[in-house]
Amino acid sequence: MEFYFNKKIETMNRDDLDALVEERIKYTVKYACQYSPFYRKWFKENRIDSSDIKSHEDLRELPIITGKTLREKQPPETEDFEFKCVDWDDVYTIHETSGTSGAPKSFFLTWDDWNRYAEKYARSFVSQGFGQGDRVVVCASYGMNVGANTMTLAAQKMGMAIIPEGKCTFPVRIIKNYEPTGIVGSIFKLLRLARRMEAEGISPNESSIKRLVAGGESFAEESREYLEEVWDVPVYNTYGSTEGTMCGECVKKVGLHVPEDLVHLDVYDPQLENFVDEGECGRIVLTTLLPVGEKTGTLLLNYDTEDTTVVVSRDKCPCGRTHMRILNPQREAETVWVAGNPINRVDIEQGVFQRDNLDYLNGEYEAFLYGDEVETVMRVSMECSDPADCDGDMISENFIKSFFKFKPNLQQVYSEGTFKIIFNFTGPEGLEFYKIRGRPKRLIDRR
Numbered sequence: 001m002e003f004y005f006n007k008k009i010e011t012m013n014r015d016d017l018d019a020l021v022e023e024r025i026k027y028t029v030k031y032a033c034q035y036s037p038f039y040r041k042w043f044k045e046n047r048i049d050s051s052d053i054k055s056h057e058d059l060r061e062l063p064i065i066t067g068k069t070l071r072e073k074q075p076p077e078t079e080d081f082e083f084k085c086v087d088w089d090d091v092y093t094i095h096e097t098s099g100t101s102g103a104p105k106s107f108f109l110t111w112d113d114w115n116r117y118a119e120k121y122a123r124s125f126v127s128q129g130f131g132q133g134d135r136v137v138v139c140a141s142y143g144m145n146v147g148a149n150t151m152t153l154a155a156q157k158m159g160m161a162i163i164p165e166g167k168c169t170f171p172v173r174i175i176k177n178y179e180p181t182g183i184v185g186s187i188f189k190l191l192r193l194a195r196r197m198e199a200e201g202i203s204p205n206e207s208s209i210k211r212l213v214a215g216g217e218s219f220a221e222e223s224r225e226y227l228e229e230v231w232d233v234p235v236y237n238t239y240g241s242t243e244g245t246m247c248g249e250c251v252k253k254v255g256l257h258v259p260e261d262l263v264h265l266d267v268y269d270p271q272l273e274n275f276v277d278e279g280e281c282g283r284i285v286l287t288t289l290l291p292v293g294e295k296t297g298t299l300l301l302n303y304d305t306e307d308t309t310v311v312v313s314r315d316k317c318p319c320g321r322t323h324m325r326i327l328n329p330q331r332e333a334e335t336v337w338v339a340g341n342p343i344n345r346v347d348i349e350q351g352v353f354q355r356d357n358l359d360y361l362n363g364e365y366e367a368f369l370y371g372d373e374v375e376t377v378m379r380v381s382m383e384c385s386d387p388a389d390c391d392g393d394m395i396s397e398n399f400i401k402s403f404f405k406f407k408p409n410l411q412q413v414y415s416e417g418t419f420k421i422i423f424n425f426t427g428p429e430g431l432e433f434y435k436i437r438g439r440p441k442r443l444i445d446r447r
């Protein structure tokens with residue numbers, strides 16, 4: 001089995017890769033200026049010559065595009081879709097991403113865009129050990145989100161079979177009848193599936209599954225470890241979005257590889273003014289890179305993903321790939337602030353998934369913040385597998401220990417008594433989020 005999907009590109013040495021990136025930055029910026037109404041106008045109004053943008057540093061001259069910018073530059077706000085770069089005849093599919101607020105954002109993909117997206121997933125799958133002979137159940141939804149469809153197209157390029165379930169609630173007989181070797185889903189869906197299998201007499205750790213791919217949301221390292229224990233297989237992380245990021249962990253699990261030749265990823269400070277220093281946490285800002293001569297339906301330069309990460313390394317990975325690696329991105333929308341300290345949903349998850357807790361908990365949780373100027377109360381609810389036998393004191397203690405481990409300032413506020421944490425335990429399906437449709441919101445600020 002070939003270990004790389006595109007060996008030449010994936011193992012290109014750093015200097016050649018950087019040169020390729022610069023060549024594509026130049027071409028992509030020129031393309032934007034020629035074919036995107038938004039950029040054509042911008043370059044004209046700012047009297048900047050697109051050929052002056054030559055390198056990664058020069059990208060700072062261009063505006064940062066947010067979801068809001070996209071909404072403001074499409075009907076009904078403007079006459080045309082100003083980020084659309086091709087004629088209607090060249091559009092293959094149209095997508096809308098709903099987001100949490102406001103009108104959906106429109107994306108136009110050409111067949112070339114599909115192939116580039118699929119290549120990114122194919123590289124990621126191959127780096128995780130998938131290949132011909134594998135049968136993979138895709139639990140991600142097919143539809144306006146491009147993820148599931150591009151994975152399916154990637155499988156075609158790899159000679160791999162896909163079982164396009166679209167949801168993780170598929171009948172357990174799928175596992176029995178087709179003996180899939182992998183499943184793509186979110187951590188929680190894969191945990192629930194394992195429980196359903198157990199209930200029907202199939203041990204997840206004795207099933208045909210050889211590896212799992214977790215995606216769709218950020219997660220704590222602890223929850224991955226637990227999922228690996230339950231299934232007794234490696235779990236690999238992926239990070240993807242309609243805007244074109246598709247990063248994936250390889251078998252070495254030392255960060256997610258960014259397909260640097262196709263997407264340029266910068267890490268900015270919170271004010272979005274400058275790059276952070278290497279190794280510091282910041283906002284992911286993406287620029288699509290086009291191979292010279294190719295076209296794209298929607299072009300975004302400097303797109304603010306509202307996710308944060310840290311660059312792990314730009315050195316060659318033990319897997320042989322040279323493309324940079326990043327930490328599991330976290331969603332800024334899942335961060336709340338208490339006395340100037342950030343708390344991300346993943347921090348809560350880490351506290352819940354302390355290993356000893358999982359002898360009593362099923363992993364489902366939610367947290368709410370209440371309070372005023374003076375005092376903040378965080379109420380953490382967790383589901384016990386058996387409420388009659390649940391060691392709440394031990395769980396709370398483990399949670400507190402893990403939660404404050406890297407948050408000394410917050411711990412100070414906690415010991416002063418202006419930040420309180422209270423714990424609540426329920427039985428299975430006892431949490432509030434079950435009453436609300438859609439993806440569970442696990443950290444909600446009610447102040």
Ligand SMILES: [Zn+2]
Nearest residue numbers: 250317319321
């Ligand atoms: Zn690697």
